[in-house]
Amino acid sequence: MxxxxxxxxxxxxxxxxxxxxxxxxxxxxxxxxxxxxxxxxxxxxxxxxxxxxxxxxxxxxxxxxxxxxxxxxxxxxxxxxxxxxxxxxxxxxxxxxxxxxxxxxxxxxxxxxxxxxxxxxxxEALKPLVLGVGCRKGVPAGRIEAAVLHALGRRRIDEVREVATVDLKANEPGLLEFCRSHGLPLRVFARATLAARPWVGKPSDWVMQNVGLNGVCEPCALVACPRGTLLVPKTSLDGVAVAVVQDKWMEI
Structure with a gap:
C-alpha cells in the first residue's frame, strides 16, 4: 500500500x-x-x-x-x-x-x-436528528457537549446523524473534538449559503457583528436537513448555541 x-x-x-x-x-x-x-x-x-x-x-x-x-x-x-x-x-x-x-x-x-x-x-442515514451548532472561539469540547445535551433533553446523541456549522467554525478545536468523540460528521456551510436562506427567527446582534449573519445554529440545521422541522429552536449555554432539526420522514 x-x-x-x-x-x-x-x-x-x-x-x-x-x-x-x-x-x-x-x-x-x-x-x-x-x-x-x-x-x-x-x-x-x-x-x-x-x-x-x-x-x-x-x-x-x-x-x-x-x-x-x-x-x-x-x-x-x-x-x-x-x-x-x-x-x-x-x-x-x-x-x-x-x-x-x-x-x-x-x-x-x-x-x-x-x-x-x-x-x-x-x-447513519436512518438517524432522525441534525444539530446546528455555533460557538464562541476557543470553547472546549466539554462545554459544547453540555450545550448539546441540554438542547436534546430526553433525546440521545446517538439519534443525531450530523452536526452543521458555519465555515468560520470549520476548524474550531472544541467542535472538532466533540464530533470526533461521538463519531459525528461535521457539515460546513459557507456564510453566503446561510445568508441566502430566508430568515424567520429573532436575529442575534452578536452573531451579526461577529459572523455577518442573523444567526448560525438554526439556519445551519435547517439547510442541512431541508425537509426537516425545527424541533428545538436556538438554545444557548455557556457560549454555545444549539438548534435541533428532525427529519419529517423519521418522526420519533
Missing amino acids: SEAPLGIWLVRAEGEELAASLQARLGGEIHRPWLNPGAAQKAQFAAAYRRHAQWVMVAASGIAVRFLDGLAQDKHSDPAVVVLDEAGRFAVSLLAGHEGGGNELAYRVAAVVGAVPVVTTAT
Missing part, C-alpha cells in the same frame, strides 16, 4: 483544480492516468486500487461503478471510495462507507469544495 492513505483519481484534466484543492487540505496522491496513454484507465485503476486506504474519484458515478467492477471483496478490507462530480456538487460515499471511513471522507471532501455529502448506509 502507498504511504499516502488517500488517492485522488482524475479521469480528465478538467478535474485538476478540484484535485489541487483536495490535496491541499486532505493530502494524498493525485493520479493522472492520461499520462500513461498506452493502458486503459480501468486497468490502471485496478492496478492502483490497493495502494491507498481511501480514494476520491473525480468522475461520474457510472464511471466509478465500472472501474470498481470485480475489485470489491469485503467491506472490512476494501478501500473506501468517494465519488466527486467534476462540478464539485456532490461527494458520494460509494464503497466502505461505514467500516472503511468513506462516510467521514465524504463529509471532509464536501467541506473542502462546498459539496453536498451523500451517505446511504443505514447506520
Whole structure:
C-alpha cells in the first residue's frame, strides 16, 4: 500500500483544480492516468486500487461503478471510495462507507469544495436528528457537549446523524473534538449559503457583528436537513448555541 492513505483519481484534466484543492487540505496522491496513454484507465485503476486506504474519484458515478467492477471483496478490507462530480456538487460515499471511513471522507471532501455529502448506509442515514451548532472561539469540547445535551433533553446523541456549522467554525478545536468523540460528521456551510436562506427567527446582534449573519445554529440545521422541522429552536449555554432539526420522514 502507498504511504499516502488517500488517492485522488482524475479521469480528465478538467478535474485538476478540484484535485489541487483536495490535496491541499486532505493530502494524498493525485493520479493522472492520461499520462500513461498506452493502458486503459480501468486497468490502471485496478492496478492502483490497493495502494491507498481511501480514494476520491473525480468522475461520474457510472464511471466509478465500472472501474470498481470485480475489485470489491469485503467491506472490512476494501478501500473506501468517494465519488466527486467534476462540478464539485456532490461527494458520494460509494464503497466502505461505514467500516472503511468513506462516510467521514465524504463529509471532509464536501467541506473542502462546498459539496453536498451523500451517505446511504443505514447506520447513519436512518438517524432522525441534525444539530446546528455555533460557538464562541476557543470553547472546549466539554462545554459544547453540555450545550448539546441540554438542547436534546430526553433525546440521545446517538439519534443525531450530523452536526452543521458555519465555515468560520470549520476548524474550531472544541467542535472538532466533540464530533470526533461521538463519531459525528461535521457539515460546513459557507456564510453566503446561510445568508441566502430566508430568515424567520429573532436575529442575534452578536452573531451579526461577529459572523455577518442573523444567526448560525438554526439556519445551519435547517439547510442541512431541508425537509426537516425545527424541533428545538436556538438554545444557548455557556457560549454555545444549539438548534435541533428532525427529519419529517423519521418522526420519533
